[in-house]
Amino acid sequence: xxxxxxxxxxxxxxxxxxxxxxxxxxxxxxxxxxxxxxxxxxxxxxxxxxxxxxxxxxxxxxxxxxxxxxxxxxxxx
Numbered sequence: 001x002x003x004x005x006x007x008x009x010x011x012x013x014x015x016x017x018x019x020x021x022x023x024x025x026x027x028x029x030x031x032x033x034x035x036x037x038x039x040x041x042x043x044x045x046x047x048x049x050x051x052x053x054x055x056x057x058x059x060x061x062x063x064x065x066x067x068x069x070x071x072x073x074x075x076x077x
Contacts, residue, residue, distance in 0.1 A: 001060060004069040005050050012043075015077040025051045036077055046071055 009019050009028075017032045029047030033040035049068050053060040 001050070001053050001065040001068060004065070004072045005054075008046055008050075008072045008075065011072075011075065011077065025054075039075075039077060042071075042075055046075065 005025075012028075012032050013019070015036075017035050019028045023031070025047040029044045033043045036043070046068070049064075049071070053064055053068060
């Protein structure tokens with residue numbers, strides 16, 4: 001899950017929006033979504049899913065982490 005999120009950060013950074021050290025997933029996604037409004041829904045969905053898995057009360061299920069990884073792999077700008 002963390003590896004997938006870092007891959008997402010690298011994709012966005014290569015396209016021109018690097019995550020700032022103090023940004024959480026939601027703030028980073030908002031800034032990236034402003035840069036690419038045509039991808040805003042996908043960017044926010046990925047960030048929300050990551051935050052739920054990372055910071056949620058329950059231990060993430062392997063299938064949920066795999067679904068996030070798949071979505072990030074398919075995402076492109």
